[in-house]
Amino acid sequence: MQIDKEQIEDLNKSGLANHKASFDFLANQLTKQGHEVDGIVKKLSQFQIAVPSWALGAGGTRFARFSYQGEPSNLNQKLEDVGLLHALTQTAGSVSLHIPWDVPEDYLAIKELANLLNITFDAVNSNTFQDQPNQKETYKYGSLGDRSKAAREQAIAHNIEVVKIGEQLGSKALTVWLADGASFPGQNNFQESLKNTENSLKQIYDGLPLDWKLLIEYKPYEPNFYSTIIQDWGTSFMLANACGERATTLVDLGHHLPNTNIEQIVATLMYKGRLGGFHFNDSKYGDDDLTVGSIKPYALFLIFNELVYGMQNNPQNPELSWMIDASHNLKDPLEDLIQSLEAIQEAYAKALLIDQDALKEAQKRSDVTLCQEILQQAYRTDVRPLIQQASFIAGGAINPLEAYRTLEVRKSLISERGTDSKASGL
Numbered sequence: 001m002q003i004d005k006e007q008i009e010d011l012n013k014s015g016l017a018n019h020k021a022s023f024d025f026l027a028n029q030l031t032k033q034g035h036e037v038d039g040i041v042k043k044l045s046q047f048q049i050a051v052p053s054w055a056l057g058a059g060g061t062r063f064a065r066f067s068y069q070g071e072p073s074n075l076n077q078k079l080e081d082v083g084l085l086h087a088l089t090q091t092a093g094s095v096s097l098h099i100p101w102d103v104p105e106d107y108l109a110i111k112e113l114a115n116l117l118n119i120t121f122d123a124v125n126s127n128t129f130q131d132q133p134n135q136k137e138t139y140k141y142g143s144l145g146d147r148s149k150a151a152r153e154q155a156i157a158h159n160i161e162v163v164k165i166g167e168q169l170g171s172k173a174l175t176v177w178l179a180d181g182a183s184f185p186g187q188n189n190f191q192e193s194l195k196n197t198e199n200s201l202k203q204i205y206d207g208l209p210l211d212w213k214l215l216i217e218y219k220p221y222e223p224n225f226y227s228t229i230i231q232d233w234g235t236s237f238m239l240a241n242a243c244g245e246r247a248t249t250l251v252d253l254g255h256h257l258p259n260t261n262i263e264q265i266v267a268t269l270m271y272k273g274r275l276g277g278f279h280f281n282d283s284k285y286g287d288d289d290l291t292v293g294s295i296k297p298y299a300l301f302l303i304f305n306e307l308v309y310g311m312q313n314n315p316q317n318p319e320l321s322w323m324i325d326a327s328h329n330l331k332d333p334l335e336d337l338i339q340s341l342e343a344i345q346e347a348y349a350k351a352l353l354i355d356q357d358a359l360k361e362a363q364k365r366s367d368v369t370l371c372q373e374i375l376q377q378a379y380r381t382d383v384r385p386l387i388q389q390a391s392f393i394a395g396g397a398i399n400p401l402e403a404y405r406t407l408e409v410r411k412s413l414i415s416e417r418g419t420d421s422k423a424s425g426l
Helices: 003-033 035-048 075-089 105-118 149-169 188-204 233-243 262-271 297-313 333-352 358-365 367-379 384-396 400-406 409-417
Strands: 050-052 095-096 173-176 213-217 245-251 275-280 319-325
Touching: 003 035, 003 050, 035 333, 050 173, 050 262, 075 095, 075 105, 075 400, 075 409, 095 105, 095 319, 149 173, 173 188, 173 275, 173 333, 188 213, 188 233, 213 233, 213 275, 233 245, 233 262, 245 262, 262 275, 262 297, 297 367, 319 333, 333 367, 333 384, 333 400, 358 367, 400 409
Parallel strands: 050 095, 050 319, 173 213, 213 245, 245 275, 275 319
Antiparallel strands: none
16 A cells, blocks of 8 residues: 555645644744744654664564554565655654564565655664574574574674675664573673673674664663673673774663663763664653653653754764664554654654753753753643644645544555454564
8 A cells, every 4th residue: 555645635635724823823933932943844854763664563562462454464565564654754764674574585676665665774683582493503592692602603694694685775774682691690601791792793893884883782681681781871882882983872762771861871872972873662661662752751852852962062973873663562553653753753843942052051050940941941832733844845744643544544454465464573
């Protein structure tokens, strides 16, 4: 299924008058406050977020997985689903593939389809956290950090192969997330595990094309619950430094212990020029992988405050990679992704409204109350008309979720793919 421009234009007609009234009112207010509204809308329209290929079907828990029917059962269908999201929102302009779940059978055909859908290929993701059919060495006890040299060499070779696949598609980054760790005290030697991981990452880094970057992810626990080798941003930062200047840290919002000050981590990494990218989701307890902004929208806003500041003041930091990493266990995955895309745009728009000059002056005077007021003035602003305008001028829907339901997209996908289709990979 594809959504053409005429369909979106027809849907926009019914809500255009109300949108114009809301936008004009907000634009007038923001202009009086000294904001350049056209510039903000342009930044929003240019802000693109990658959709992971594994997030287009139903997720699951350790206990069950409930299908939504009409799921994409192959890579072509996954690209088509990303194309639907991008047509509606104009913010989902790239896809992040997970290997070996989504190895193209015909690279030329896949690239042609992506080009037709106006989609590019973001970072490629390796998989050494589960064994694959006919795999010689097991990853049960580890991969890049394992005590077995054969397992490490197999994991390194897999990552190099993933890079070669990404090269054929036009990707420019490799994301490495390790499940390596221990579930019981004494299971591993901490120093040997870290040394093995560092040496393995160096070999992978040496195999990267010169215009690629390495994104090193971290996570405090799961699937190992006593220790994880790359357990925090500091360890990821240290390993990135050991590899080279094109190695960076990737921040996943769910990969932190409760109440961690993520915005401070973001600020520190950007100051040091080592923040490579973001995986967006939300959580209540741990790595819940919930819809972005559904639990802690103010925390997301504060993170974007640091991101906006960093993008303006830290030229030493590389261009950032943005991606959603969520699991859709209850909601239609495409509806969930639309909500996440909007939440990210909303946090970004609000951060762009922060009067950074006034904030700096208030900080100099130690006017704590005014500092809070300046931040919350931006946060309390209803920026949805700005997001809608950015989508509208780019050719997207004014209200993407409403358009999705009006067009009965899921019903059409079920009609095309059947009720028993299941997303490949997970």
